[in-house]
Amino acid sequence: MSDRIEEYRSRILERKPLRLRGGGSKDFYGGPLAGDVLDTRGHSGIVGYEPTELVITARAGTPLAELESTLAARRQVLACEPPHFGDATVGGAVAAGLSGPRRAVAGSLRDYVLGVKLMDGEGRELNFGGQVMKNVAGFDVSRLVTGSLGTLGLILEVSLKVMPLPVAETTLRFEMPQDKALDALNGWGGQPVPLAASCWQDTVLTLRLAGAQAAVRAACDKLGGERIAETEAAGFWSALREQTTDYFAGDAPLWRLSVPSVAPPLDLPGPQLIEWGGAQRWLRGGDASRVREAAAKAGGHATLFRGGDKSSGVFAPLPPALMEVHRRLKQSFDPYGVFNPGRLYSEF
Amino acid sequence: MSQPEQSAGTAPDAANPEREALLAELARVLPATALLSAAEDLKPYECDGLTAYRALPWAVALPQNEEQVVAVLKVCHARQVPVVARGAGTGLSGGATPVAQGVVLSLAKFMRILQIDPLARLARVQPGVRNQAISEAVAPFGLYYAPDPSSQIACTIGGNVAENSGGVHCLKYGLTLHNVLKVRVALMNGEVVEIGSHALDDPGYDLLALMIGSEGMLGVVLEATVKLTPKPRTAQVVMASFDSVIDAGNAVAAIIAAGIIPAGLEMMDKLATAAVEDFVHAGYDLSAAAILLAESDGTAEEVAEEIATMSALLEKSGARQLRISQSEAERLKYWAGRKAAFPAVGRITPDYLCMDGTIPRKHLSHVLTRIAELSEEFHLRCANVFHAGDGNLHPLIMFDARNPGETERAIAFGAKILELSVDVGGTITGEHGVGVEKVKQMCVQFSREELEAFHAVKAAFDPLTLLNPGKAVPYPRHCSEYRLTGSAR
Numbered sequence: 006m007s008d009r010i011e012e013y014r015s016r017i018l019e020r021k022p023l024r025l026r027g028g029g030s031k032d033f034y035g036g037p038l039a040g041d042v043l044d045t046r047g048h049s050g051i052v053g054y055e056p057t058e059l060v061i062t063a064r065a066g067t068p069l070a071e072l073e074s075t076l077a078a079r080r081q082v083l084a085c086e087p088p089h090f091g092d093a094t095v096g097g098a099v100a101a102g103l104s105g106p107r108r109a110v111a112g113s114l115r116d117y118v119l120g121v122k123l124m125d126g127e128g129r130e131l132n133f134g135g136q137v138m139k140n141v142a143g144f145d146v147s148r149l150v151t152g153s154l155g156t157l158g159l160i161l162e163v164s165l166k167v168m169p170l171p172v173a174e175t176t177l178r179f180e181m182p183q184d185k186a187l188d189a190l191n192g193w194g195g196q197p198v199p200l201a202a203s204c205w206q207d208t209v210l211t212l213r214l215a216g217a218q219a220a221v222r223a224a225c226d227k228l229g230g231e232r233i234a235e236t237e238a239a240g241f242w243s244a245l246r247e248q249t250t251d252y253f254a255g256d257a258p259l260w261r262l263s264v265p266s267v268a269p270p271l272d273l274p275g276p277q278l279i280e281w282g283g284a285q286r287w288l289r290g291g292d293a294s295r296v297r298e299a300a301a302k303a304g305g306h307a308t309l310f311r312g313g314d315k316s317s318g319v320f321a322p323l324p325p326a327l328m329e330v331h332r333r334l335k336q337s338f339d340p341y342g343v344f345n346p347g348r349l350y351s352e353f
Numbered sequence: 354m355s356q357p358e359q360s361a362g363t364a365p366d367a368a369n370p371e372r373e374a375l376l377a378e379l380a381r382v383l384p385a386t387a388l389l390s391a392a393e394d395l396k397p398y399e400c401d402g403l404t405a406y407r408a409l410p411w412a413v414a415l416p417q418n419e420e421q422v423v424a425v426l427k428v429c430h431a432r433q434v435p436v437v438a439r440g441a442g443t444g445l446s447g448g449a450t451p452v453a454q455g456v457v458l459s460l461a462k463f464m465r466i467l468q469i470d471p472l473a474r475l476a477r478v479q480p481g482v483r484n485q486a487i488s489e490a491v492a493p494f495g496l497y498y499a500p501d502p503s504s505q506i507a508c509t510i511g512g513n514v515a516e517n518s519g520g521v522h523c524l525k526y527g528l529t530l531h532n533v534l535k536v537r538v539a540l541m542n543g544e545v546v547e548i549g550s551h552a553l554d555d556p557g558y559d560l561l562a563l564m565i566g567s568e569g570m571l572g573v574v575l576e577a578t579v580k581l582t583p584k585p586r587t588a589q590v591v592m593a594s595f596d597s598v599i600d601a602g603n604a605v606a607a608i609i610a611a612g613i614i615p616a617g618l619e620m621m622d623k624l625a626t627a628a629v630e631d632f633v634h635a636g637y638d639l640s641a642a643a644i645l646l647a648e649s650d651g652t653a654e655e656v657a658e659e660i661a662t663m664s665a666l667l668e669k670s671g672a673r674q675l676r677i678s679q680s681e682a683e684r685l686k687y688w689a690g691r692k693a694a695f696p697a698v699g700r701i702t703p704d705y706l707c708m709d710g711t712i713p714r715k716h717l718s719h720v721l722t723r724i725a726e727l728s729e730e731f732h733l734r735c736a737n738v739f740h741a742g743d744g745n746l747h748p749l750i751m752f753d754a755r756n757p758g759e760t761e762r763a764i765a766f767g768a769k770i771l772e773l774s775v776d777v778g779g780t781i782t783g784e785h786g787v788g789v790e791k792v793k794q795m796c797v798q799f800s801r802e803e804l805e806a807f808h809a810v811k812a813a814f815d816p817l818t819l820l821n822p823g824k825a826v827p828y829p830r831h832c833s834e835y836r837l838t839g840s841a842r
Contacts, residue, residue, distance in 0.1 A: 057606035058713050058744070080612055104554070113554055115562060116531050129802045137711040138743040139528065139783035141517050141566045142791075142798055143826065144810045148530075148562035152554070169612035191472045195496060197583045197652065219654030265551040267473040284553045305552035320556040326546045330813050331558055337809030349557070 009048045013159055014128040016043055020341040024348075025155040027066060027094030031101050033311050035154050035348040036319050043159070045096050051075055052162060053136070060119060060136050062164040065096025076167055084111035084168040088246050096160040102152025105246040106202035106213070109194075109266070109281035111168070114151060121147035122162035126339035136164045149334070155345040156353065157338040171201065171215035173222075176238035177230035179210040183270045183279070186210040190282045191267050198224045204245055205279040206252060213242060245280070252278050252287070258313025260288040260296050264305030271299050293317050318351065328352060366454065372411045375432055379414060379456070382424035387462075389413040398457045401442040401449040402504075405706070405760060406789050410437070410451035415459045419545070419575055422458065426573065427543035429456055430819060436541070437821050438569045440481060440512030443504040445707055446788030448515060448568045448824060455822075458573060460511050466490050467576065474581040475534060475551060480511025480574045484518075487579060496581040499526035502784070503692045511574045517566030519784035521617045521691065522648075524742035528784070530565045532580045538564060538572035541815040551578060563810065568786050569821045571814040585650035588616060589660050590684050593672035594641030598622060601643040602717040604670035605741045608647065608663055615663065617648035618742035619691050622721070625698065625736035625749070632697035635690035638674050645672075645741065646687055694738045695749065702734070702751035706763050709791075710774030711745045711783035723773055724748055731766040733759075745783035746774070772797050787825040795825070796832035804829070 016023060022040030032038065049066035056079040063072050069087065072095055076082055086105030087098040099121070104113045120134030123146075134140055134147035150157050181189065186205040193200060199216030212230065214221045225232070233241070244250045253259065262271065266283035275290035288296065293309065294317075300307035306321035323331065328350070335353040346353065366372050379388050389395060390412045399407040411434070416422045429436045435455035442449055451457050463479035466487065470476070471494035476487055484505040488497040501520035502508055508518070513529045514536060526532070535549035549561040564571055595601040601620055608615060621629065622643050630637045637644055645667070649659035664675055678684035690697075698705050712720055721737060728735045738747040748770055752763040771781040771794040781787070781794045795804065807826040811818065827835075 055713065055715065057609045058715065059609060060713075102554070102559075109553065112527065112531055115554075115559055116527065125806070131800075131803050131806055133803065133806075135778070135780050137713060137779050137783070139519055139523070139711045139740070139745045140780040141784060141786055142780045142782050142795065143787075143803070143807050144571075145517075145530070145562045145566055146806065146810065148559050149810075151559060151562075153558050157558075169609075169614065172612065191474075195471060195474055195494065195581075195583055197586055217651065217655040217658055219658050220652050223652050223654060263550075263552040263554055265473055267470070281553060303552075305550060306556050308556065323557050324546065326540070326544050327548070327557065327560065330560065333813035333816075334558060334810065337806070337813065 010130070010161070013043065013124060017124060017126065017128045017159065017343055020343060022346050023343050025100070025159055025345055027097035028068065028092030030089060030091035030093040031097060034101060036351060037315060037347060039346050045094060045159070048161065056081060059138065059167050060164055061167055062136060062162060063095045064162050065094060065160045067095045069093040069095055069098050077170070080170045081167045082170050083117065083165065085114045085117055086246055087114050088248065090247060095163055099151050099160055099163050100153065100155045106204070106242055106280060109284055110200050110202070115148050117166045118147050118151045118163065119166055120164040121150050121160055123150060123158040124161055125158045126341050126343050130161065134164065138166055154349045156335060156349050158344060173218045174201070174213065174215045175221050175225055176233040176241065177212045177214070177225065177228060178233055179212070179230045180208060181205070181210045182208055186279070187267070187270065187283045193228070194266065194282050198228070200282070202242060203280065203282050211241065213238070252276065252289070256312055257289040258291065258309060259311040260291060261308045261310040262286040262288060262296070262300045262305060263308070264300060264303040268303035268305065271303060273299055297321060320349065323350070366411065372454070375428070375434055376412055378428045378432070379412060379425060382428060383414060383416060383421055387415045387417060387421065389415070398439065398442070398451060398459070401439070401444045401447060403445055403447040403450065403788065403790055405764070406447045406450045408451045408453045410453065410455050410457045413457040413459060415462055417462045419539070422539055422573060422575060423543045423545065425456065425458060426539055426541060430542050430817070433817060433819060435819050435822050438511070438515070438573045440509035440515070441483070441507050443508040444512060444516060444786065444788065445709070446782065446786040446790045448786050448788040448821070450789050452822060460509070460573070463511070463575070469494070471496060473551065475578050476581055477576060477578045478510055479576060480514070481509050484508050484510060484513055491581050492584070495584050497584050498532065498579055499582045500529050500532055503695065510577050510579065514565050514574050514577055515567065515569045516786045517784070519740070519745065521619055521688070521740065524618060524740070525614050525616050526582060530562060533561070533565060533577055534580055535578040536561065536564055536574050537576035539575055540572050541817065541820045545575065546572075549578070566786070568788060568825045570811055570825060571820065573820070585616070586652050587656055588648060588650035588684060589656050590617070590646055590648040590678045590687050591660060591663055591667060592637070592676045592687050593645045593647070593667040594638035594674045595643045595645065595672055596641065598643045598721050599718045600671040601645050602714060602741070604645060604667050604672065605714060607666045607670050609742070611662060611666060613659060613663060615647045615742060616650040617646060619646045620644070620739040620741040621691065621694065622737040624734065625694055625738050628701050628736060629690040629694055629697040632700055633686070633690045633693050635686050636676070637690060641673065646691055691738070698736050698749045698751065703753040703755065704760070704763070705752065706750040706767050707785070708748040708750065708767050708770045709745070709782045709785040710771055710779055711743065712774050712777050712779035714741065714744045716777040720746065720773060720777060724770060727766055727769050731762050733763055733766055735766070740783070743783070744779065768794060789824055792825060792827045793831055793835045795827050796835045801829060801832065804832070
């Protein structure tokens with residue numbers, strides 16, 4: 006095991022660009038791939054799991070599926086439902102920082118990261134955060150690293166907060182045009198309704214409720230709609246999380262628009278799919294500048310999530326002052342530009 | 354352990370020409386009423402909630418608008434004068450302790466709620482808005498702001514952002530980190546940036562996570578957008594008493610293992626219970642070794658279901674007495690005791706120090722046993738208040754500063770507790786921040802390289818190290834001094 010660490014260290018100390026990679030499930034995501042592959046899968050295994058402390062610690066190369074099945078055996082879950090997109094590893098999931106259908110209600114992956122062990126550009130092993138739920142000692146570097154696409158260092162180990170599996174779950178379906186669906190979702194969001202996920206597409210709103218038996222039952226009575234059978238519902242939400250539905254098939258560029266949930270329907274050509282109570286809007290096709298402009302006008306931002314022409318950048322450009330802070334942070338963790346150069350922004 | 358480094362001074366460098374020049378420049382950008390420089394006016398700002406550490410700053414600026422904040426920062430940046438931002442001054446770790454020969458930047462006048470959007474469930478507020486004032490303002494919409502530090506009637510959102518404040522309900526509803534969407538921040542050079550947005554998951558590095566809990570060292574919060582949560586229809590609390598803290602700890606584990614995340618899950622030991630009962634008369638069981646408060650919230654049916662399950666688990670874990678709140682008034686009374694724990698202890702001792710370690714809960718009995726031993730060793734009483742759900746332990750060390758050497762003994766006792774927290778795999782601070790109080794114990798929790806990384810993070814925002822310098826992250830020399838005293842790694 007420690008051999009791996011030494012191997013990683015010696016490669017980092019060569020100071021040549023490295024492409025940090027777990028299962029390669031998110032090779033499609035972010036800027037162009039550069040550097041020699043450093044495979045993290047050899048550094049694998051669950052290091053500690055305390056169900057009654059609600060904490061699990063795993064090495065970066067641990068398959069996400071293995072971690073989740075370990076949790077499932079004790080009726081616990083990663084509430085943010087990070088996608089697998091194939092053979093995702095824990096380290097890759099944290100580096101990408103993506104969350105699934107339940108994110109709007111349960112919080113993002115970053116919200117569940119408690120600690121990270123990182124190897125920086127000098128080959129030093131650094132521990133940030135820890136294995137406890139409340140910890141304000143030092144700057145929150147473990148969450149800074151979450152979603153940084155491996156540009157700040159090699160994630161070696163991660164501690165995550167876990168949650169109990171909801172006791173009851175029900176999926177409802179409604180026939181609704183987009184504007185009505187957005188109104189309904191925002192209205193329900195302000196009420197004590199145990200929402201767990203939502204998906205609107207082609208005049209159909211699908212809603213998942215999860216929580217205590219009594220709460221789900223009461224919400225079903227209140228909201229109405231058509232109830233979907235359990236297995237069909239499970240398949241639906243899993244396919245949405247993994248983007249295996251028809252909507253996500255094909256080669257047309259896939260845009261992710263992150264906007265305030267109350268933003269009115271976006272006037273953009275191309276089919277849309279709306280998740281997260283209105284806060285995440287997927288779009289197929291479209292002109293980059295027009296998409297970015299629409300997202301910004303709505304108070305959000307757009308990411309070229311999959312496919313398309315990456316030459317004008319994948320992520321929304323940052324204001325100069327923030328880009329400067331990014332550059333300095335990158336410089337301090339990775340002074341020789343080893344880790345995933347250009348994967349987040351072409352500037353570093 | 355040495356004395357607190359700074360003690361109450363007299364007039365702050367009255368004739369210092371640097372100070373005179375600074376005051377003249379500040380006077381040009383601030384109205385006369387917004388600049389304090391006389392010793393008697395500076396006095397109220399010499400410390401925050403951690404009164405053991407004091408210093409008189411050169412000046413206190415009380416800007417009324419963003420332009421004035423920016424102007425003050427620019428003046429101080431150009432003159433390389435340190436700046437310490439301050440909210441309500443309720444912090445318990447000395448995060449707002451002034452820097453001598455520096456400026457205290459009070460955000461007390463930024464008290465406006467700028468926007469409430471009930472449909473989007475968010476509120477945009479100025480940093481001087483009190484935590485509880487947000488919940489009060491949005492109550493008509495059936496919403497509230499979830500993080501509820503015990504000081505919520507006084508503490509401000511700007512301070513909450515700086516400290517990543519928690520509260521008794523954060524096991525279920527999260528910390529400040531989980532409930533803030535966006536901040537508008539002035540950097541030390543006067544540049545104003547917006548971090549986060551009203552959308553989710555912003556592009557680039559998660560600077561919002563970095564900013565929240567940064568103890569005022571990265572930027573000055575000018576505005577914060579907070580997430581609002583639908584108010585649960587109803588809530589009920591079970592109060593259980595135990596003959597041993599081990600049983601109480603096991604009861605907490607049993608509740609979590611059963612798949613319940615209670616809205617609140619709090620423990621108090623015998624000494625804390627006695628202090629509180631004498632103060633608020635909540636009807637606590639005074640002969641118990643520990644009492645546990647477990648709250649459920651949600652719909653009436655949901656609460657009934659969860660309270661029944663928790664009651665059964667508590668009984669099975671050896672609770673000798675169970676009481677379930679029968680009315681909202683009774684529920685609030687049970688909580689009033691817990692929320693008043695610090696002032697209640699303050700009534701039975703001239704002075705106290707509040708520790709804030711977080712530990713993996715399985716080590717609770719070991720840690721409490723060790724604290725009891727240390728209490729004997731240092732001849733100081735210690736009451737324990739515990740956010741049992743998330744492992745955040747607040748030992749309250751009682752002392753009398755008038756007795757020679759007792760303050761130092763209390764600080765040394767506290768340091769041992771923090772080191773103990775690290776030893777069992779926890780942290781020196783769960784929610785109060787490092788500030789000046791725990792800066793030396795950072796050397797126990799972090800390696801030299803990790804501390805260097807923190808300094809680099811600060812430098813990315815504040816290259817001249819002018820914003821709240823010397824707090825939260827020790828310099829290597831602090832650590833070598835601390836190592837000489839025998840405990841750091």
